[in-house]
Amino acid sequence: MPPPVINVLVDNREASPSGIACCAGYEGGKWRKSRLAKHLLDWLPDYVLTPEEKAAIDPLKPFRTLEMAAQRFFKPETASERGELGELLVHIVCVQEFGTRQFVARLFYKMRTNDQVTGFDIVHVRYDEASDKIELWLGEAKIHKSFSGAVSKAIETLSEHLDAGFLSETKSLIGPKIPTSDPLHEKLSWLFDNNVSLDEIVDRLVVPVFVAADCENDGEIGALPASYEDQTKTCLLKMQTRLSESYGKDLEIVSIYMPLNNKEGLTSEIESRLAALT
Secondary structure, eight states, X not given: OOOOOSEEEEEETTSSSXXXXXXXXXXXXXXXXXXXXXXXHHHHHHHHSOHHHHHTOOTTOHHHHHHHHHHHHOXXXXXXXXXXXXXXXXXXXXXXXXXXXXXXXXXXXXXXXXXXXXXXXXXXXXEETTTXXXXXXXXXXXXXXXXXXXXXXXXXXXXXXTSHHHHHHHHHHHGGGSOTTSXXXXXXXXXXXXXXXXXXXXXXXXXXXXXXXXXXXXXXXXXXOTTHHHHHHXXXXXXXXXXXXHHTTXXXXXXXXXXXXXXXXXXXXXXXXXXXXX
C-alpha cells in the first residue's frame, strides 16, 4: 500500500449511518492537487489489475506496469462522461481506512450490454478471521462540482442498484469473475452462486457511498478556505442525514465525503498524466 496522502479530517464512524470526511490536505496554504494526482497513479495498478497480473509484476519494469493499468483505466474519448476518478478514490479510502480489499477488479466486468462499465462502483470484501464473518462492500462513488448534486445522484443510482433484479444480475456477472487464487474463493463463490438465496448477500451487505465535490471557496482557487473544517463537518453531517432519511436502518451505510478545492483542475491534471501513458 502506498504511504497515505489522503487523511481523515472528520471521523463520525460511531454515528448511524457512520461516516468520515477525508482530504489530501494543504501545504503552504495551497491544496495538494498535484500530490493527489500522483498518488492516484501510485494506486492505479492495485485498482485496475487482476490478482494474477499483480502477482506477475516485474519490479524492474514499473513504468510498463503503470502504462498497462492506465491504458485499461483511461479512454480519452469518454473521459468527460465517466466517473472512474471517483471509483479510484473510494477504492483507496476503503482499503486504507476500513481494511477492505477488492475481490473483482472493477474494470474486469460489465453490466448489461453497453460498452460503459456500470453497476456498483466498488466491489470489496472485509473478512474477520476471528468471527469468520464476511462483509460485502458494494457501493457508489460520485465526483461532481456540486455537493448537493453529487449526493442526490448517488442516492438515485443506489436506489436503482439495490433493486432485486439488478442485484441478481450483479451476482450472476461477478460470481464467475472471482479469482480462484483469492483466499476467500470458496466462501465468495458460494455467496455468488445462482442457487444460493440473494438474502445471503443482502445480510452481509455494507454500502459505502462516496461523494467528492468542490467545497465553497471564499477566496483564490486552490487556497485554503477560511471555514474549511467547519464546512467539511457540515457537509458530512448533511450527507449522513440525507442517506439516513432515504434508507433509515434498512442498510448498513458508510458515508465518505471528500472536499475538493478544484475538481476541474484535479480532473484535468490526472487526465493529462494518464493520456501521456496511453
